[in-house]
Amino acid sequence: xxxxxxxxxxxxxxxxxxxxxxxxxxxxxxxxxxxxxxxxxxxxxxxxxxxxxxxxxxxxxxxxxxxxxxxxxxxxxxxxxxxxxxxxxxxxxxxxxxxxxxxxxxxxxxxxxxxxxxxxxxxxxxxxxxxxxxxxxxxxxxxxxxxxxxxxxxxxxxxxxxxxxxxxxxxxxxxxxxxxxxxxxxxxxxxxxxxxxxxxxxxxxxxxxxxxxxxxxxxxxxxxxxxxxxxxxxxxxxxxxxxxxxxxxxxxxxxxxxxxxxxxxxxxxxxxxxxxxxxxxxxxxxxxxxxxxxxxxxxxxxxxxxxxxxxxxxxxxxxxxxxxxxxxxxxxxxxxxxxxxxxxxxxxxxxxxxxxxxxxxxxxxxxxxxxxxxxxxxx
Numbered sequence: 001x002x003x004x005x006x007x008x009x010x011x012x013x014x015x016x017x018x019x020x021x022x023x024x025x026x027x028x029x030x031x032x033x034x035x036x037x038x039x040x041x042x043x044x045x046x047x048x049x050x051x052x053x054x055x056x057x058x059x060x061x062x063x064x065x066x067x068x069x070x071x072x073x074x075x076x077x078x079x080x081x082x083x084x085x086x087x088x089x090x091x092x093x094x095x096x097x098x099x100x101x102x103x104x105x106x107x108x109x110x111x112x113x114x115x116x117x118x119x120x121x122x123x124x125x126x127x128x129x130x131x132x133x134x135x136x137x138x139x140x141x142x143x144x145x146x147x148x149x150x151x152x153x154x155x156x157x158x159x160x161x162x163x164x165x166x167x168x169x170x171x172x173x174x175x176x177x178x179x180x181x182x183x184x185x186x187x188x189x190x191x192x193x194x195x196x197x198x199x200x201x202x203x204x205x206x207x208x209x210x211x212x213x214x215x216x217x218x219x220x221x222x223x224x225x226x227x228x229x230x231x232x233x234x235x236x237x238x239x240x241x242x243x244x245x246x247x248x249x250x251x252x253x254x255x256x257x258x259x260x261x262x263x264x265x266x267x268x269x270x271x272x273x274x275x276x277x278x279x280x281x282x283x284x285x286x287x288x289x290x291x292x293x294x295x296x297x298x299x300x301x302x303x304x305x306x307x308x309x310x311x312x313x314x315x316x317x318x319x320x321x322x323x324x325x326x327x328x329x330x331x332x333x334x335x336x337x338x339x340x341x342x343x344x345x346x347x348x349x350x351x352x353x354x355x356x357x358x359x360x361x362x363x364x365x366x367x368x369x370x371x372x373x374x375x376x377x378x379x
Contacts, residue, residue, distance in 0.1 A: 002077065002084065004093055008045035009056065011092070011101065013247070013258055015040040016135060022247065023134045024065065026058045030255075042250060044242070044258035046092035046101060055090035055103075059134035062106040066115055067098035067246065068126045070190055070263050076100060079118050083111065095356060096242040097189050097262025098127065116142070125189040127244050141244035143188035152198045155205055156180050162208060168218065171225035175204070178232040185240035185249075190266065193239070196273070196331040203330040203347065204228065224346070231348035234335040239265035253336065253353060261336065264356045268334045272349055280329030287319045294318050 010027045015038040022040070027033045033043050048055035059065075068076065073093060077084050083102075084091065089111060090103040104112045112128065119126045120142065127141040160176045163169070179201055187194040204224075211221040234252075241251035242259030251260040296318075332349045340350040 002074065003050045004047045005050055006047075008047055009092070010043050011046050011094075011258060012036070012041060012043045014038050022136050024059055024129070024131065024136065025134055026056075028056070042258040043254075044094055044096060044256050044260075046094045049084060049091050049093075052084075052091060054087060055092055057090070059103070059131055061133065063131045064104045064106065064109060064112045065129040065131055066102040066104065066112055066126060067096075067100075067128075067242075067259070068102065068115065068119060068124060069099040070097045070266055071100065071124055073100055076115070076118070079122075080111070080114055083115075086111070094259050095256060095261045095264050096259030097240065097266075098125075098242055098246070098259055099263040125244065127246055136247075139245065139247070141246075143244045144191065152183055152201045153180060155201060156183075159205065159208055162212070165218065168222055168225070171222055171229060174229045174233070175225050178229055178236060179204070182232055182236035182240065185236060185243055189240070189243045190262070193266065193269065196269070199328070199330055200333060200347070227345050227348055228333065231333040231335050231345075231350070234337060235265065235333055238262075238336060256356075261356055264336070265334065268336075268351060268355075269331075272332050272334055276329055276332065282316075283324045284315070286324050287315055287322075290319045290322050290324065291315070293322070 010030060010033050012025045012027055012033045014023050014025060014036060016023050025036070030043075033041075083089060086108070088105045088108055092101045093099060094101060102112075102115065116126060116128065118124075123144060125141075125143050127139065129136050130138040156176050156179055159172070163172050179197070183194060183197045183201065186197060207216070207221065207224050210216045211218075216224075237250075237252045238256075238260055239262045240260065241249040241257070242262065243249060246259070249260070251257050253261060330347060332347060334349050334351070336353045336356060337343070337350040338353040341352045343350045
């Protein structure tokens with residue numbers, strides 16, 4: 001049975017010299033990270049496999065450091081025989097999109113080669129650093145390389161020049177760039193998220209069209225833009241920092257500034273999307289509208305008398321056989337926020353930052369997010 005340590009260590013990337021070589025270190029505590037902090041330092045907590053003593057040692061000698069993900073750890077450990085039993089291999093789990101970090105001594109570089117081949121075969125992104133006493137001497141990466149469809153970027157490009165109002169330009173510019181960043185970064189490591197973002201962009205195009213057709217006011221349009229911008233910028237920074245090239249991206253949730261929180265964001269997406277799918281397929285708002293056409297077995301509410309017949313009235317059975325044409329379900333943009341906490345808007349949903357560290361505690365239980373999602377859809 002594979003288990004992980006409950007106490008975190010910290011992977012820290014420091015500047016050796018400004019603008020030059022960088023060094024990766026493993027620190028046992030946060031205070032040790034801060035003592036050696038530089039202007040370019042970034043950090044992420046990591047958790048070693050239980051019993052893997054080498055995963056508690058700092059980087060010395062010639063080594064290869066592999067970042068792989070997002071995947072179920074057991075999938076990789078099963079595919080590469082002996083990887084978790086080898087004393088010369090250190091393994092950590094992180095909250096980032098690259099949720100598995102593997103250190104291999106240069107003498108065992110054939111193991112690193114096997115991992116890369118497995119990742120290539122199974123369409124899993126990775127980045128590899130060649131290290132000498134922790135200093136990064138070379139980097140190679142393999143983002144997902146399938147051809148990128150430019151349809152969504154073309155739509156964003158049109159949106160960038162479609163609104164002429166100076167009053168709306170700042171919100172519009174932020175929306176276009178935040179959406180383009182989230183779309184392209186997610187495409188390089190996690191296609192399911194990229195596909196969901198394409199649906200979100202299509203929905204936002206509908207907001208643009210409604211504004212041009214004067215179906216919504218300028219203030220309503222700006223409010224939708226600001227809400228989406230806040231969600232999209234946080235989501236992109238949190239989920240898709242620490243992706244190729246790792247050294248060029250930075251998460252603004254600072255304790256995860258090196259590798260981001262992609263695994264946690266994907267988990268939150270999966271949770272809320274599953275609820276959205278079930279409720280969306282039920283088409284509850286559309287069925288409620290169809291009740292105006294239902295005349296059989298309708299409870300008589302002419303008298304203000306207590307009774308439970310209305311409670312036994314079956315919304316789904318009463319609308320069976322009717323033509324229910326609902327709008328496509330648009331995925332929510334999910335993100336973590338220390339300010340918004342649990343919050344649900346038309347097209348966004350947030351959970352507290354503390355959920356990442358305390359997801360199974362009473363005060364930060366993620367079930368609150370499911371409650372909020374259900375209430376929003378039912379209302």
